[in-house]
Amino acid sequence: MTRDAASFEQLYRDLVDPWDYETSAYEADKYQRSLQLLPRSRYGRGLEVGCSIGVMSTSIARRCDCLLGIDFAPTAINRAKAREVENARFEVASVPEGWPPGSWDLIVLSEVLYYLEPDALNRTIECVGRGLAPDGDCLIVSYTGPTETLLTSEEAGDRLLETVKRDREHHEIFSTSGPSWVATVFSSRHSKSSEVVGGI
Ligand SMILES: C[S@@+](CC[C@H](N)C(=O)[O-])C[C@H]1O[C@@H](n2cnc3c(N)ncnc32)[C@H](O)[C@@H]1O
Numbered sequence: 145m146t147r148d149a150a151s152f153e154q155l156y157r158d159l160v161d162p163w164d165y166e167t168s169a170y171e172a173d174k175y176q177r178s179l180q181l182l183p184r185s186r187y188g189r190g191l192e193v194g195c196s197i198g199v200m201s202t203s204i205a206r207r208c209d210c211l212l213g214i215d216f217a218p219t220a221i222n223r224a225k226a227r228e229v230e231n232a233r234f235e236v237a238s239v240p241e242g243w244p245p246g247s248w249d250l251i252v253l254s255e256v257l258y259y260l261e262p263d264a265l266n267r268t269i270e271c272v273g274r275g276l277a278p279d280g281d282c283l284i285v286s287y288t289g290p291t292e293t294l295l296t297s298e299e300a301g302d303r304l305l306e307t308v309k310r311d312r313e314h315h316e317i318f319s320t321s322g323p324s325w326v327a328t329v330f331s332s333r334h335s336k337s338s339e340v341v342g343g344i
Pocket of ligand 1: 152153165193194195196197200214215216217220237238239240253254255256259260285
C-alpha cells in the first residue's frame with residue numbers, strides 16, 4: 145500500500161492532529177531524542193520533508209537559521225503555517241517531483257519515506273544526495289512497528305542511508321531508538337569515515 149496526497153488530505157480534514165503530535169508524550173520524547181542526535185547545535189538552511197502540521201518543525205526551526213517544511217497535504221500545511229514559527233516557511237509540495245532546489249545543511253525525513261512507492265523513493269533518495277550540502281547532516285526517523293506499506297519504515301530509511309554512504313566516502317552515522325522508532329543521523333562533515341551506533 146502507498147498513500148497518495150488525496151488520502152492524507154482527507155485524513156487531515158477528518159482529524160486536526162491524526163497522530164496526536166501536539167499532545168503525545170511518546171512523540172515529544174521521539175522528537176527531543178532524535179534532535180539531540182544532531183552533531184551540530186546550529187544549522188543554516190534546514191529542510192523537513194513531510195512536515196505534517198508542523199509540530200516537529202517547531203523544534204527543528206530552533207536549530208536552524210531558516211527552515212522550509214514541505215508536505216503534500218494542503219490542510220496540514222495550513223495548520224503548520226498557523227503556528228507562525230518566525231524562521232520557518234511551509235509549502236505544499238510533493239516529493240520527489242516538488243523537491244525544493246538549493247543546498248540544505250540539514251534535511252529531516254521523519255516517518256515519510258516508507259509511504260513512497262519504489263520509483264518515487266529512489267528518486268527522492270537521489271534528491272537527498274544532490275541537495276545535502278557537502279558538510280550537511282540528514283536525520284531519518286523510522287517507525288519500527290508493522291506497516292502496511294511495501295517497504296517498512298526502517299527498510300526505506302536503510303535504502304537512503306546505503307545510497308548516501310556510497311556517494312560520500314567521509315561520513316559518520318549516529319543512531320538512537322525508542323519503543324517503536326529509530327532515529328539515524330547521517331553526517332557528511334567529518335574528515336574520516338566512521339560509524340557510531342548508539343549516539344548520545
Ligand atoms: C506520518 S506523517 C509524519 C509527520 C512528521 N514528519 C513527523 O514525524 O512528526 C507523514 C507525512 O508525510 C506526508 N507525505 C507523505 N508522502 C509525501 C510526499 N510524497 N510528499 C510530501 N509529503 C508527503 C503526509 O502528508 C504526512 O503529513
